[in-house]
């Protein structure tokens with residue numbers, strides 16, 4: 001983790017796909033800077049393991065775990081409803097969750113899986129949380145991207 005003097009105390013930060021890889025490290029970094037975290041994971045056990053790991057490595061326990069399968073737009077809508085209802089502010093939205101599949105796979109809603117996870121879900125989640133982000137200004141939206149679609 002890079003040294004930085006940025007203080008994120010009092011800032012609420014949401015990370016999708018926060019139970020492994022870049023999302024988990026990002027969440028740890030934000031926790032270490034003092035942020036309140038919302039981890040969005042699809043698997044409750046993997047999410048809880050990540051929550052415990054972040055607490056163990058940073059000592060910060062202001063961490064909520066929300067369960068959502070962001071390949072499904074119905075789940076994205078439920079997630080956004082929950083955040084808009086339960087959190088007074090949202091300062092950082094990090095659309096990180098991603099998949100890399102070697103075979104074409106459709107979601108139960110009929111969308112190609114990678115298109116749903118990497119394009120539709122970040123667009124819909126951002127759109128549904130935009131008013132809260134604006135009201136929490138200064139706020140930031142960070143989208144993790146990949147060249148793999150080419």
Ligand SMILES: NC(=O)c1ccc[n+]([C@@H]2O[C@H](COP(=O)([O-])OP(=O)(O)OC[C@H]3O[C@@H](n4cnc5c(N)ncnc54)[C@H](OP(=O)(O)O)[C@@H]3O)[C@@H](O)[C@H]2O)c1
Nearest residue numbers: 017018019020021022042069070071096097098144145146
């Ligand atoms: N690593 C790289 O070199 C690289 C390069 C360019 C771009 N990126 C981008 O960076 C982001 C993170 O990559 P990474 O390497 O850290 O990947 P990773 O280790 O495979 O982590 C991906 C995370 O996304 C979650 N996820 C996948 N599908 C989901 C769904 N439907 N609903 C909720 N969560 C879901 C995974 O949860 P599960 O554990 O439940 O599967 C996991 O926590 C991705 O968007 C990727 O495209 C990575």
